[in-house]
Amino acid sequence: MTIAATRRGFLTAAGAWATASLAGPRAVAAQGDAKVLLLGTKGGPRVNKGRANPSNLVVAANRSCVVDCGYGVTRQLIEAGVEAHEVRSILITHNHSDHVLELGPLVYTAWAGGLREPVDIWGPPPIKRIVASFLDSMAYDIDIRIEDEGRPDLRKLAQVHEFEVPGDGSVIVFERDSLKVSATKVRHPPLSHAYAYRFDTPGRSIVLSGDTTYSPELIALARGADVLVHEVMHLEGLDRLLSRVPNAPSLRKHLIESHTTTEQLGRVAAEAGVRTLVLSHFVPGDDPSITDAMWSEGVRKNFFGEIVVGRDLMMI
Ligand SMILES: [Zn+2]
Ligand SMILES: [Zn+2]
Numbered sequence: 555m556t557i558a559a560t561r562r563g564f565l566t567a568a569g570a571w572a573t574a575s576l577a578g579p580r581a582v583a584a585q586g587d588a589k590v591l592l593l594g595t596k597g598g599p600r601v602n603k604g605r606a607n608p609s610n611l612v613v614a615a616n617r618s619c620v621v622d623c624g625y626g627v628t629r630q631l632i633e634a635g636v637e638a639h640e641v642r643s644i645l646i647t648h649n650h651s652d653h654v655l656e657l658g659p660l661v662y663t664a665w666a667g668g669l670r671e672p673v674d675i676w677g678p679p680p681i682k683r684i685v686a687s688f689l690d691s692m693a694y695d696i697d698i699r700i701e702d703e704g705r706p707d708l709r710k711l712a713q714v715h716e717f718e719v720p721g722d723g724s725v726i727v728f729e730r731d732s733l734k735v736s737a738t739k740v741r742h743p744p745l746s747h748a749y750a751y752r753f754d755t756p757g758r759s760i761v762l763s764g765d766t767t768y769s770p771e772l773i774a775l776a777r778g779a780d781v782l783v784h785e786v787m788h789l790e791g792l793d794r795l796l797s798r799v800p801n802a803p804s805l806r807k808h809l810i811e812s813h814t815t816t817e818q819l820g821r822v823a824a825e826a827g828v829r830t831l832v833l834s835h836f837v838p839g840d841d842p843s844i845t846d847a848m849w850s851e852g853v854r855k856n857f858f859g860e861i862v863v864g865r866d867l868m869m870i
Contacts, residue, residue, distance in 0.1 A: 596839025646677030647764025658688030816852025
């Protein structure tokens with residue numbers, strides 16, 4: 555992987571900045587280990603200064619897998635030293651806009667950057683319709699560029715694998731080289747399809763929760779994993795957030811029923827027996843008065859392993 559800019563890179567979990575010229579994300583994970591790079595760690599579709607909207611990159615078995623495509627995913631990848639056209643696998647946890655808003659534009663940008671090989675996109679219904687609608691909206695431009703610039707047809711390169719997970723177990727999404735990716739259904743009402751993903755390599759296992767409330771299915775998927783990246787919600791901070799928005803009552807109801815509080819998260823991590831818990835998808839994600847210690851406090855009541863309070867461009 556060639557990385558040019560000096561500013562590009564990523565944060566280590568200890569908070570040090572690793573420039574991509576020293577070791578790009580894929581080079582770091584080249585030893586049979588999986589690594590996860592947090593691209594955007596703020597939950598929800600609102601766009602602010604500070605944390606970017608949800609997206610992650612898992613690098614394993616020399617493969618770059620984007621998990622979720624919130625607004626800004628392409629720019630965050632570039633900041634980390636990964637060009638859009640290097641991404642061959644995209645997994646979507648669920649079809650809330652903060653997880654898919656930039657899916658189409660990421661694939662389009664990969665194509666604009668010279669993509670000539672298929673990109674595989676996995677996710678729950680109606681992911682097929684979401685991708686097809688985006689490509690349809692860009693048909694005028696795509697047709698012109700095929701004719702004018704000799705590009706392959708993007709509609710044939712974007713391979714969508716829409717799949718359903720039964721409510722009582724996990725499925726294998728794909729197995730390639732030494733990487734196995736599996737999924738389970740999690741609880742994120744009112745959506746009927748929301749998934750968590752597990753990445754297993756010989757050296758390391760990483761689980762990403764997607765959006766979920768306390769979910770026994772997620773605990774089963776994450777059992778014994780080295781790293782669990784899990785969404786988190788801070789209740790007191792949430793109430794401050796809600797005092798600033800017009801649709802507070804219905805938004806609070808949704809958030810309580812479909813997301814995980816800090817105390818609940820400690821239980822999840824302890825019951826799953828994970829080694830390292832990484833907090834991400836922060837709700838609220840734009841309240842600087844909630845310190846890292848405050849995010850960890852509720853989790854620590856139930857979980858005694860390593861806790862990492864995630865930041866954008868942090869690699870674990
Ligand atoms: Zn979300
Ligand atoms: Zn969601």
